[in-house]
Amino acid sequence: MxxxxxxxxxxxxxxxxxxxxxxxxxxxxxxxxxxxxxxxxxxxxxxxxxxxxxxxxxxxxxxxxxxxxxxxxxxxxxxxxxxxxxxxxxxxxxxxxxxxxxxxxxxxxxxxxxxxxxxxxxxxxxxxxxxxxxxxVADGARAAEPARRLLSMLSDRELEVVTLVGHGLSNAEIGQQLHLSEATVKGYVSAVLGKIGAANRVQAALVAYRGGLIA
Structure with a gap:
């Protein structure tokens, strides 16, 4: 419970x-x-x-x-x-x-x-x-160099995933958009968080914004 x-x-x-x-x-x-x-x-x-x-x-x-x-x-x-x-x-x-x-x-x-x-x-x-x-919380410089460096470590698919995370989509919703299983999306999200050093999806969204992925 x-x-x-x-x-x-x-x-x-x-x-x-x-x-x-x-x-x-x-x-x-x-x-x-x-x-x-x-x-x-x-x-x-x-x-x-x-x-x-x-x-x-x-x-x-x-x-x-x-x-x-x-x-x-x-x-x-x-x-x-x-x-x-x-x-x-x-x-x-x-x-x-x-x-x-x-x-x-x-x-x-x-x-x-x-x-x-x-x-x-x-x-x-x-x-x-x-x-x-x-x-x-963008601290002014939305396309900050540190965020761009972090995002440069991601694959094209991981960039797609973190962009959708930044828009607030769940794993299931991301899977629907990218035609992936929810389990596969979960794996991508975990990989993204690890690569960019984000503790959770909210922090990942901030990196995506500062790196210019989110308009």
Whole structure:
């Protein structure tokens, strides 16, 4: 059973997320709160596999909560919840250790899949916010020489894969576009992450953006 913690200051959002996730037989929402203050305490108590944190809350922001979680001996995988307008908090969330970004109105099936992916050690990046996330943290020089050097180590097929990762596509969706099996795509993604030194798909997307693969 995948245990999930939700922190969002909007009751309606928390209720919607809980309802969606509880409909999956392998997911249980074990804790929730309306601010970031109690997130670490709840994580210690309930030991969730995944935490969904609102990136901005009225009484505290999700970044502080993320920092607290990352200090735990066995921190959960964390995805930040955001609206379409990704803001200045994104850069810090990535630096601290967020494994992804999801829209609050993510489709139910995509939300459930994202939680499963996070629990397996993956990273998630909603296609609708992918470009905004990478452009927010592009540090000005989008075609930076270090990123180009990393990308030069990839094969043509690996470049295709990392470009689609940068657009927020899942392994299954990449496989459909490139006419490859999901297992084959998973192998390509693992190879790409290893070659460019990225810890997860979000970091790979940043390299793709900085290297000029994503417009």
């Amino acid at each position: 995948i245990k999930v913690l939700i922190a969002d200051d909007e009751d309606l959002v928390r209720s919607g997320l809980r309802t969606i996730l509880s409909s999956a037989g392998d997911i249980e929402v074990v804790a929730e709160c309306d601010d970031g203050v109690h997130v670490t305490e709840l994580a210690r108590l309930h030991r969730p596999n995944v935490a969904l944190l609102d990136i901005r809350m009225r009484t505290s922001d999700g970044i502080d909560a993320l920092r607290g979680l990352m200090m735990l001996p066995e921190p959960p995988a964390v995805s930040m919840l955001t609206t379409f307008d990704v803001d200045e908090y994104v850069r810090e969330a990535l630096r601290v250790g967020a494994s992804g970004f999801l829209l609050k109105d993510t489709e139910p099936r995509h939300l459930i899949k994202a939680v499963r992916d996070l629990a397996r050690g993956g990273a998630v990046l909603d296609p609708k916010v992918a470009a905004r996330v990478v452009s927010t």
